[in-house]
Amino acid sequence: MDQLSLLKPDDWHVHLRDDDAMAAIVGATAQVFGRALVMPNLRPPITRVEQALRYRERIMAALKPGQSFNPLMALYLTESTPEEEIARVAETPEVIGFKLYPQGATTHSEAGIRSLEALDPLLETMAHYQVPLMVHGEVTDSNIDIFDREALFIERYLEPLTQRFRSLRIVLEHISTKEGVDFVERAQGPVAGTLTAHHLLLNRNALFVGGIQPHHYCLPVLKRENHRQALLSAATQGNPRFFLGTDSAPHHRSLKESSCGCAGCYTAHHAMELYATAFDQVNALDRLEGFASHHGADFYGLPRNTGVIRLERRPSNIPLELPFGSESVIPFMAGKTIPWTRTEDPSNSGD
Numbered sequence: 001m002d003q004l005s006l007l008k009p010d011d012w013h014v015h016l017r018d019d020d021a022m023a024a025i026v027g028a029t030a031q032v033f034g035r036a037l038v039m040p041n042l043r044p045p046i047t048r049v050e051q052a053l054r055y056r057e058r059i060m061a062a063l064k065p066g067q068s069f070n071p072l073m074a075l076y077l078t079e080s081t082p083e084e085e086i087a088r089v090a091e092t093p094e095v096i097g098f099k100l101y102p103q104g105a106t107t108h109s110e111a112g113i114r115s116l117e118a119l120d121p122l123l124e125t126m127a128h129y130q131v132p133l134m135v136h137g138e139v140t141d142s143n144i145d146i147f148d149r150e151a152l153f154i155e156r157y158l159e160p161l162t163q164r165f166r167s168l169r170i171v172l173e174h175i176s177t178k179e180g181v182d183f184v185e186r187a188q189g190p191v192a193g194t195l196t197a198h199h200l201l202l203n204r205n206a207l208f209v210g211g212i213q214p215h216h217y218c219l220p221v222l223k224r225e226n227h228r229q230a231l232l233s234a235a236t237q238g239n240p241r242f243f244l245g246t247d248s249a250p251h252h253r254s255l256k257e258s259s260c261g262c263a264g265c266y267t268a269h270h271a272m273e274l275y276a277t278a279f280d281q282v283n284a285l286d287r288l289e290g291f292a293s294h295h296g297a298d299f300y301g302l303p304r305n306t307g308v309i310r311l312e313r314r315p316s317n318i319p320l321e322l323p324f325g326s327e328s329v330i331p332f333m334a335g336k337t338i339p340w341t342r343t344e345d346p347s348n349s350g351d
């Protein structure tokens with residue numbers, strides 16, 4: 001298969017940042033994806049519908065004229081989220097759920113959750129309104145090995161949570177382990193998971209080969225090859241519980257290439273080409289459309305997009321760096337060539 005035509009995809013997990021940084025990168029997502037679920041981990045975090053709608057307006061204002069892109073917002077769940085906010089989300093189509101960050105798990109998670117049990121009343125209300133919970137699934141205890149944090153979170157917190165709230169809609173974000181895949185596959189209730197291009201393409205060797213590679217550092221951290229294989233198989237089996245979420249997370253170059261580099265891979269610039277490269281590795285290009293364009297919309301109860309994007313087997317050169325606010329961002333796989341290219345379809349522009 002050398003040419004692919006896909007229904008316009010959606011990105012169900014992206015970091016668009018804000019201000020001039022956002023203006024520099026939002027186009028990369030908006031020109032390919034019909035919708036994206038925009039993460040709320042700004043400083044300060046987006047915890048209220050009103051704030052999310054204002055953030056959404058800033059995103060819309062940064063789009064090129066005629067670009068049709070529908071950013072959908074997630075609120076940052078905190079221990080002081082008022083119950084009324086859940087009802088407000090349920091009646092606001094532009095805001096589609098809550099993101100749960102365990103405190104200290106990742107970038108800007110200081111306002112996150114310390115005790116999951118304390119959330120039970122809020123989760124009960126979310127289940128009642130059928131408002132989804134998107135989960136960063138890692139324990140944060142400093143004595144737990146960083147490579148075990150996802151598996152332990154599932155065992156300690158997520159499994160029990162799904163038992164307590166059987167009808168709660170849950171998305172385990174950026175799954176990085178076989179245990180994460182097993183959890184989603186086995187869950188009885190409405191549970192799904194997103195998979196990033198970087199976790200599908202790289203294992204943890206990529207952090208260290210040839211020297212320390214800060215641009216491959218993300219959270220959850222890359223895992224062993226057997227985990228990558230499990231993710232690839234989950235993405236490509238046609239299971240509607242798995243769908244595309246890039247977790248594209250740009251940072252200024254100086255913050256990544258630092259004595260304490262921050263977490264995040266910037267994949268939005270070539271997202272679909274990267275996913276095609278991963279699916280091609282296991283001869284599963286015929287499954288890419290379901291993963292990228294059907295399963296997420298179906299899970300969130302939203303209509304599938306109209307319009308198409310096209311990809312072809314022709315090398316793409318990934319730039320060494322890209323403008324990003326006051327500085328630059330190093331894109332994922334900078335300076336490398338990948339075998340797939342997205343072709344512009346003139347009849348589709350502005351769609």
Ligand code: DOR
Nearest residue numbers: 106107218219249263264
């Ligand atoms: O690698 C990551 N970067 N993982 C996250 O969970 C957050 C993200 C960010 O915002 O930079």
Ligand code: ZN
Nearest residue numbers: 013039247249
């Ligand atoms: Zn993220």
